[in-house]
Amino acid sequence: xxxxxxxxxxxxxxxxxxxxxxxxxxxxxxxxxxxxxxxxxxxxxxxxxxxxxxxxxxxxxxxxxxxxxxxxxxxxxxxxxxxxxxxxxxxxxxxxxxxxxxxxxxxxxxxxxxxxxxxxxxxxxxxxxxxxxxxxxxxxxxxxxxxxxxxxxxxxxxxxxxxxxxxxxxxxxxxxxxxxxxxxxxxxxxxxxxxxxxxxxxxxxxxxxxxxxxxxxxxxxxxxxxxxxxxxxxxxxxxxxxxxxxxxxxxxxxxxxxxxxxxxxxxxxxxxxxxxxxxxxxxxxxxxxxxxxxxxxxxxxxxxxxxxxxxxxxxxxxxxxxxxxxxxxxxxxxxxxxxxxxxxxxxxxxxxxxxxxxxxxxxxxxxxxxxxxxxxxxxxxxxxxxxxxxxxxxxxxxxxxxxxxxxxxxxxxxxxxxxxxxxxxxxxxxxxxxxxxxxxxxxxxxxxxxxxxxxxxxxxxxxxxxxxxxxxxxxxxxxxxxxxxxxxxxxxxxxxxxxxxxxxxxxxxxxxxxxxxxxxxxxxxxxxxxxxxxxxxxxxxxxxxxxxxxxxxxxxxxxxxxxxxxxxxxxxxxxxxxxxxxxxxxxxxxxxxxxxxxxxxxxxxxxxxxxxxxxxxxxxxxxxxxxxxxxxxxxxxxxxxxxxxxxxxxxxxxxxx
Amino acid sequence: xxxxxxxxxxxxxxxxxxxxxxxxxxxxxxxxxxxxxxxxxxxxxxxxxxxxxxxxxxxxxxxxxxxxxxxxxxxxxxxxxxxxxxxxxxxxxxxxxxxxxxxxxxxxxxxxxxxxxxxxxxxxxxxxxxxxxxxxxxxxxxxxxxxxxxxxxxxxxxxxxxxxxxxxxxxxxxxxxxxxxxxxxxxxx
Numbered sequence: 001x002x003x004x005x006x007x008x009x010x011x012x013x014x015x016x017x018x019x020x021x022x023x024x025x026x027x028x029x030x031x032x033x034x035x036x037x038x039x040x041x042x043x044x045x046x047x048x049x050x051x052x053x054x055x056x057x058x059x060x061x062x063x064x065x066x067x068x069x070x071x072x073x074x075x076x077x078x079x080x081x082x083x084x085x086x087x088x089x090x091x092x093x094x095x096x097x098x099x100x101x102x103x104x105x106x107x108x109x110x111x112x113x114x115x116x117x118x119x120x121x122x123x124x125x126x127x128x129x130x131x132x133x134x135x136x137x138x139x140x141x142x143x144x145x146x147x148x149x150x151x152x153x154x155x156x157x158x159x160x161x162x163x164x165x166x167x168x169x170x171x172x173x174x175x176x177x178x179x180x181x182x183x184x185x186x187x188x189x190x191x192x193x194x195x196x197x198x199x200x201x202x203x204x205x206x207x208x209x210x211x212x213x214x215x216x217x218x219x220x221x222x223x224x225x226x227x228x229x230x231x232x233x234x235x236x237x238x239x240x241x242x243x244x245x246x247x248x249x250x251x252x253x254x255x256x257x258x259x260x261x262x263x264x265x266x267x268x269x270x271x272x273x274x275x276x277x278x279x280x281x282x283x284x285x286x287x288x289x290x291x292x293x294x295x296x297x298x299x300x301x302x303x304x305x306x307x308x309x310x311x312x313x314x315x316x317x318x319x320x321x322x323x324x325x326x327x328x329x330x331x332x333x334x335x336x337x338x339x340x341x342x343x344x345x346x347x348x349x350x351x352x353x354x355x356x357x358x359x360x361x362x363x364x365x366x367x368x369x370x371x372x373x374x375x376x377x378x379x380x381x382x383x384x385x386x387x388x389x390x391x392x393x394x395x396x397x398x399x400x401x402x403x404x405x406x407x408x409x410x411x412x413x414x415x416x417x418x419x420x421x422x423x424x425x426x427x428x429x430x431x432x433x434x435x436x437x438x439x440x441x442x443x444x445x446x447x448x449x450x451x452x453x454x455x456x457x458x459x460x461x462x463x464x465x466x467x468x469x470x471x472x473x474x475x476x477x478x479x480x481x482x483x484x485x486x487x488x489x490x491x492x493x494x495x496x497x498x499x500x501x502x503x504x505x506x507x508x509x510x511x512x513x514x515x516x517x518x519x520x521x522x523x524x525x526x527x528x529x530x531x532x533x534x535x536x537x538x539x540x541x542x543x544x545x546x547x548x549x550x551x552x553x554x555x556x557x558x559x560x561x562x563x564x565x566x567x568x569x570x571x572x573x574x575x576x577x578x579x580x581x582x583x584x585x586x587x588x589x590x591x592x593x594x595x596x597x598x599x600x601x602x603x604x605x606x607x608x609x610x611x612x613x614x615x616x617x618x619x620x621x622x623x624x625x626x627x628x629x630x631x632x633x634x635x636x637x638x639x640x641x642x643x644x645x646x647x648x649x650x651x652x653x654x655x656x657x
Numbered sequence: 658x659x660x661x662x663x664x665x666x667x668x669x670x671x672x673x674x675x676x677x678x679x680x681x682x683x684x685x686x687x688x689x690x691x692x693x694x695x696x697x698x699x700x701x702x703x704x705x706x707x708x709x710x711x712x713x714x715x716x717x718x719x720x721x722x723x724x725x726x727x728x729x730x731x732x733x734x735x736x737x738x739x740x741x742x743x744x745x746x747x748x749x750x751x752x753x754x755x756x757x758x759x760x761x762x763x764x765x766x767x768x769x770x771x772x773x774x775x776x777x778x779x780x781x782x783x784x785x786x787x788x789x790x791x792x793x794x795x796x797x798x799x800x801x802x803x804x805x806x807x808x809x810x811x812x813x814x815x816x817x818x819x820x821x822x823x824x825x826x827x828x829x830x831x832x833x834x835x836x837x838x839x840x841x842x843x844x845x846x
Contacts, residue, residue: 383662427661449682454661454712457686476659478686478709479702486662 002128005036005061006120007052009043009068011098016041018102020113024067027117031124035059044074049081056085063127067095067120090133090575090644095123118657125656129648133575138623140226141325142566143168147218147505150178151548152330152540152555154200159559160328161209165566168322169204170232171214175279176201178332182262182356184363184370186548187412188443194278194365201280213320215285221509222598224624225535226325226571236315238286238294239272244310246274246282250302258290260367264357266375267367272302272311277365286311326535326565327509328558329519331502333541336391336398336495343462344387344492350376351470352463352490355409362416371420374489377468381424381488384417385472386410387460388430391495399495399516404545406493407434411444413491414453426453427485429460429474437547456483463490496545511536518544529557537561576627576644578620584639587616591631591640599624600631659715667714676750679743684708690734690744699766700724704734704744707751720760725752726767772799782836785829789819 006028010016021039029037036059040048043066055061064087066078071094079089097116105112142165146157149171157169169176180186181201183193204210213232220231239250256271269275271291274284286294286302293299293313303311335356338346346352351374353361360366361373374381388406391398407430414426426447433455435441447453458475465471472485498517499505506513511531512520519542522530529537539555540546546554565571582605592600603619606612618639620631632640641647674680684705691703702710702722710719728748735744755761761771776795780787797805813819826832 385662425662445683445685448685449680452667452682476709476713479706479713479715482658483713484658484660486660 002033003035003060003062004031004033004065004124004127005052005055005059005063006034006038006065006067006124007043007048007055008037008039008097008120009048009066010039010041011043011069011102012041015068015098015102015116018106018109018112019097019116020109023113024097024116024120028065028120028124031121033128034124035061043068044077049077049084052078052081053085056082056087061087063091063093063130065093065095065120065123065127067097067116067123069098070094070096070100088132088134091127091130093123093127093130095119121656122653125652126649129646129652131643131646133643136573136575136577136622137570138224138226138573140566140569140571141228141323142166143322143324144326144328144562144566145170145218145228145230145322145324146328146330148178148330148332148540148542149173149176149204149212149214150330150332150540151180151197151200152332152542152551153178153328154197154204155552155555156328156330156539156558156562157210158200158203158207159556160562161207163559163563164209165563167207167210168230168232168324169210169212170216170218171212172217173275174215174237174273174283174285175275175281176204176212176214177276177278177280179356180548181276181278182264182359182363184359184366185412185416187408188437188439190412190415192364198278198280201278205280212281214281216320218505218508219319221327224597224599224626225533226565227623228324228327228535230322230324230327232320232322234318234320236288236317237283238288238291238312238315239284240310240312240315241281241283242310243308244283244306245308246284247307248274248284249305249307250311251284253301253305255299255301256290256292258287263360263367264354266357266360326537326562328537328539328555328562329505329509329511329531329542330539330555330558331499331505331519331542333496333545334499336403336497338390338492338494340397341390341492344390344460344490345463345465345470346492349463349465349470349490350374351381351488352492354492354494355406355413356494358413358491359409362413362420372417372489379488380421382421383485383487384414384424384426384489384491385460385470385485385487386413386426386428386491386493387472388428388493389459389495390492391497392493393431399497401516401545402434403496404434405496405547407432408437408440408443408547410491410493411435411447411453414447415451418451418453426451427472427487428453428455429458429472430455431457431459437549456485496541499542502542509533509536518542529554529561535565573623574627576642577622577625578627578629578631578640578642579622580618580620581639581641582617584637585617586637586639587618588636589616589618590634590636591618594630594634596628596630597624597626599626659713659718661713664714667712669714669716669719670711672754673711673747673750676753677743677746679747679750681708681711681742681747683740683742684712685740687739689737689739693733693737694728695731695733696727696729700727704728704748708742708744708747711747711751717760719751720755720758721762723762723764723767724748725755726762726770728752769800772796782833783825783829784823785826785832786823788823790821791823793819 025037025039036055082089101112101115144160144167146153146169157167161167180197186193216232216234219233222229250272251270254270254272257268259265260267260269262275272284272286288294361368364370392403435444457477460474463472470487476483502517511533521528522532537558539558540551599621602616604614607615629642632642688705691697691705697703702724725748730745
């Protein structure tokens with residue numbers, strides 16, 4: 001006969017203030033299988049666990065019920081206490097009398113106590129039918145997939161590869177580098193972005209443990225932590241990278257000119273192109289949408305001039321499959337499109353540009369050789385107005401959140417403007433200056449005091465044209481008056497927004513995303529790099545806007561998580577998985593349809609009774625099964641059992657109240 | 658409404674910085690000076706706004722403010738300023754520039770304050786020190802408010818706060834000479 005021990009926790013005052021704990025203890029003692037019941041202030045503390053360990057031995061208990069907080073909180077703690085006393089840890093039941101009773105019924109102490117007693121009775125009834133279970137070992141494929149080749153993906157890939165774990169790095173554009181490759185200098189130290197990024201890009205290309213797959217996209221991810229299978233579509237580049245020497249003859253001769261994405265469309269690139277001189281891999285690709293040979297079958301110049309014969313107009317998209325154990329998602333961000341700001345004349349006035357366009361203009365390798373120019377007449381601007389929070393913190397036209405980096409990059413822009421055009425003056429319209437970071441506030445002071453940037457506190461209300469100048473009108477709340485600035489150039493600090501492909505990617509990977517399209521972390525404070533799906537991690541702006549130091553930190557954190565996951569040859573997994581009784585299974589395969597994890601496949605077994613024919617039955621991959629119980633509910637012949645939640649256990653619970 | 662960006666270099670800021678020895682650009686508009694200043698509520702632009710007006714180069718608006726006339730140069734503001742800006746020096750610089758360029762707020766209050774300053778300096782010039790009784794009498798006569806604060810006189814007299822006579826300082830002559838030099842410099846400017 002079962003001998004149950006019940007331990008009721010006060011949780012300080014969290015439970016005891018609203019639930020009469022001694023009464024609960026008295027009530028459970030009346031159940032005949034309960035051989036021992038007690039209460040304690042903090043059951044999770046070491047003395048509390050000690051009480052459990054001692055009682056198991058003293059009263060020869062066969063199952064344990066702890067009535068305390070949510071099992072998500074301390075189930076593992078108490079399971080360990082059971083193991084320490086030599087008991088199978090899965091003989092534990094947790095009755096959640098905190099989240100499910102005391103916290104939600106604070107106004108009615110009597111009802112809370114009654115509910116706590118019910119929960120305890122149910123847990124005791126279930127525990128009577130508990131069985132010994134054992135952890136499952138699952139093999140691990142020690143290879144990581146990194147999606148996105150910006151600074152986040154690069155850092156994560158390098159850190160994982162340095163631990164001698166193979167990495168597959170997938171980048172959708174022809175070169176890695178991401179947004180950081182477009183930056184001129186970085187705040188607050190004014191390091192040259194190229195100088196600190198390109199060596200890392202080269203490291204990625206030459207690292208023996210990194211397989212770089214540029215110009216590619218992830219199509220499909222199947223499997224489970226430690227055992228994923230990924231399908232990657234490698235877009236046709238129409239250039240054989242193996243034979244191409246990167247000489248550049250092709251793009252020099254290509255007659256087709258299209259706006260250059262790398263320079264934010266300020267200048268033109270060719271239809272066959274390398275995105276920028278320091279690109280990795282430094283091999284050109286053909287832009288199939290604009291190449292006249294691929295669209296109309298006319299031209300073919302690049303093929304004629306290519307001495308190694310690397311151009312192949314017949315190249316097709318290629319599907320690559322890899323087995324991997326973990327995924328790091330680092331898809332970065334998009335710049336928010338400021339078109340809704342009609343009052344600023346976005347689209348009407350040429351001399352209004354976005355911050356990334358300004359970044360390209362002041363960049364030494366940019367389209368204007370590092371000197372900003374007015375798009376309208378090419379003149380060097382003297383008075384430049386920077387407008388912050390364009391899209392950010394604007395519920396009507398933009399996004400609710402603060403994009404976090406604009407304050408600092410705008411500060412940087414005013415300093416860079418002063419470096420490039422000495423007699424210029426920068427005006428910044430702002431709502432707040434958010435300079436929380438190492439050396440950030442000092443950087444703002446540098447702009448205000450040394451550079452003489454004028455900060456005007458207020459959102460710009462409108463911009464209109466006066467001659468060849470732009471009149472920028474807004475309030476300066478610091479003096480409580482309306483000001484108008486005569487500007488040669490206006491730079492909009494446009495918001496950071498989630499990559500538009502994120503929702504699709506999230507569905508494909510089976511992870512969640514928030515209302516803005518950012519991928520969701522498992523816990524905002526304590527699990528900021530994990531997703532809710534085991535083995536998938538997040539790095540960089542794909543989770544939320546952040547600057548380069550934070551992005552790199554998060555990427556390295558992902559690498560640490562991946563290395564931790566791959567530290568053993570097998571992974572331990574909870575034994576709460578479904579099993580199928582082949583004798584009952586009719587092979588209807590309804591369970592295959594409802595399984596959200598793709599854990600159920602079909603199998604052929606002999607019909608039996610001396611008949612040699614085979615019949616179809618369901619088969620569960622216990623490595624994939626997450627123990628959700630959907631298959632149990634759908635099974636018409638009651639052939640499926642979920643360990644830890646068997647029919648006798650559930651029925652006992654129901655009968656007990 | 659104020660238009661910026663058309664006037665070129667901010668010469669006002671340069672003038673104020675040069676004259677005060679402070680760097681007004683250091684001001685980050687926290688407003689601690691305004692909270693500290695015992696007379697900020699009487700100013701039409703409290704010290705923080707004066708600082709911003711200097712930063713924006715609003716010369717005339719700044720000159721016409723009464724703030725630099727109300728400033729007592731008590732230095733409580735600069736004592737508490739987190740950027741350690743000598744705000745009274747900035748106020749004084751604005752006051753001097755305003756007098757030099759003849760832009761003076763002509764409100765009754767400012768006129769009285771200026772008269773007070775003039776009489777005070779006159780006392781120093783005469784005696785090398787302040788002569789309270791005469792100072793009060795002259796101020797009341799020149800502001801045509803004979804009985805102003807008269808009710809306080811008996812109590813103050815009894816406590817010895819208003820001596821009936823004045824004993825000129827030994828160095829009064831030297832102070833007179835200083836005034837003469839200063840006046841000469843002023844004329845030659």
